[in-house]
């Protein structure tokens with residue numbers, strides 16, 4: 001499923017109409033019918049529906065939905081929120097069809113008490129403005145949207161809640177708070193931004209006949225990583241495999257104050273299918289974590305004040321990938337460890353405090369040919385880019401892509417919606433997971449899963465997407481079966497991986 005900006009959606013539309021010669025009113029018919037079918041599965045014939053239509057094509061969709069539901073036998077009223085003369089083109093055509101099917105139409109400016117009028121309805125269908133919104137809502141829509149948001153009725157938005165921006169980067173707006181949004185053709189960027197996503201309520205996306213070629217012509221691919229994508233790309237094991245076939249991974253990190261982090265990463269890598277995992281850390285950390293991951297082997301690294309020192313004696317030979325930085329601490333003496341790891345000719349994952357050390361030494365990325373994967377949370381991404389966390393949360397797609405393409409690295413920007421970006425700017429969003437993961441240690445577990453995944457027979461990008469998918473899915477299944485968001489621990493997420501593998 002594609003994730004689009006408004007411009008990309010209009011390009012898809014234009015391509016379908018100009019190059020493939022699809023008729024605009026046919027696409028509108030497809031959209032409206034598809035949505036009407038879905039609405040009818042949510043309501044009963046006793047309920048009264050009011051469809052609010054605006055001036056653009058979003059309003060046109062509203063007229064098709066109204067006609068289709070009316071013809072199915074539902075109690076439908078259209079409330080037109082703009083003057084007649086503003087309804088033009090395909091929307092005007094569909095308005096005519098609705099009226100010729102004996103549809104009831106009321107005008108907003110002829111109603112005395114809008115609140116009372118809307119209170120009579122059970123269901124509000126919001127087809128006022130779609131992706132064509134420009135700036136803040138003007139009157140009378142501004143007041144109307146505020147009134148709608150005070151109602152208890154079921155509110156269903158068409159394509160996007162009216163007033164909500166399509167693209168990331170807008171801080172302030174007034175928009176319909178939908179219970180459910182029926183997205184048309186491709187899901188919009190703001191469905192994955194922390195402060196705009198809630199406006200959509202639950203959402204589902206329907207295809208209305210746009211050809212594949214219309215999506216393929218987009219400059220860059222941006223998709224939701226779905227269950228189907230996971231099932232299509234996740235490598236199967238052969239019965240003749242041996243441990244060497246699934247990769248030998250190295251994890252480097254740990255310090256006297258944070259010994260557990262490295263234990264979580266090591267155990268998560270083993271649980272996610274790595275053939276062999278070695279943890280390189282200080283003697284005291286090894287003593288503290290060894291019993292938590294008995295299948296691992298260990299390499300002792302010299303220490304200074306409880307932190308790793310230099311790291312020039314770690315031997316990378318024989319390993320297929322390395323993850324560094326987990327629980328490492330920010331002691332300057334540990335910084336060379338990153339530089340040495342960057343010189344190893346195997347894929348490199350840099351996490352946690354490793355990212356802080358990297359920031360002081362970014363040129364090490366320029367010299368590398370093998371893949372580099374960075375796994376920042378928004379705070380670490382902001383630190384790497386000299387921005388505020390708010391900036392990053394406002395435009396995660398843009399900033400993750402900027403860093404990934406500027407430095408030729410993979411970026412896994414973690415959060416409620418994790419954005420995975422490859423060095424060319426291709427992006428995917430993972431939607432599994434829940435707030436039970438917003439706890440210390442969850443990221444360490446993800447790093448271990450990533451290490452295991454990138455050593456299996458799949459591309460790095462697919463490996464990263466699948467790692468985020470199973471990490472979140474483990475938390476989701478645990479919440480369903482035996483835990484709550486309150487008590488879920490990072491170590492539970494490791495044990496939950498068995499549930500994910502067995503379910504899929």
Ligand SMILES: NC(=O)C1=CN([C@@H]2O[C@H](COP(=O)(O)OP(=O)(O)OC[C@H]3O[C@@H](n4cnc5c(N)ncnc54)[C@H](O)[C@@H]3O)[C@@H](O)[C@H]2O)[C@@H](O)CC1
Nearest residue numbers: 027028055056057058129130131132133134136137138159
């Ligand atoms: N082939 C097509 O053109 C298709 C278009 N589709 C629908 O068309 C929508 C996009 O249609 P349009 O480009 O016509 O735009 P919209 O219908 O989203 O909105 C444009 C209208 O909203 C008004 N408006 C914009 N900003 C405003 C503000 N701040 N305050 C008050 N009024 C404002 C404008 O005056 C304009 O008339 C999509 O979201 C989707 O619902 C679908 O029907 C699928 C096919």
Ligand SMILES: Nc1ncnc2c1ncn2[C@@H]1O[C@H](COP(=O)(O)OP(=O)(O)O)[C@@H](O)[C@H]1O
Nearest residue numbers: 377415416433434435437438440441442443444
């Ligand atoms: N509300 C949430 N919904 C889904 N996933 C979440 C949520 N909050 C955090 N996560 C996930 O939990 C992990 C937290 O990682 P990170 O911030 O590095 O934590 P830590 O510092 O504990 O390692 C990330 O994979 C992130 O995507």
Ligand SMILES: [K+]
Nearest residue numbers: 129158160162
């Ligand atoms: K809308």
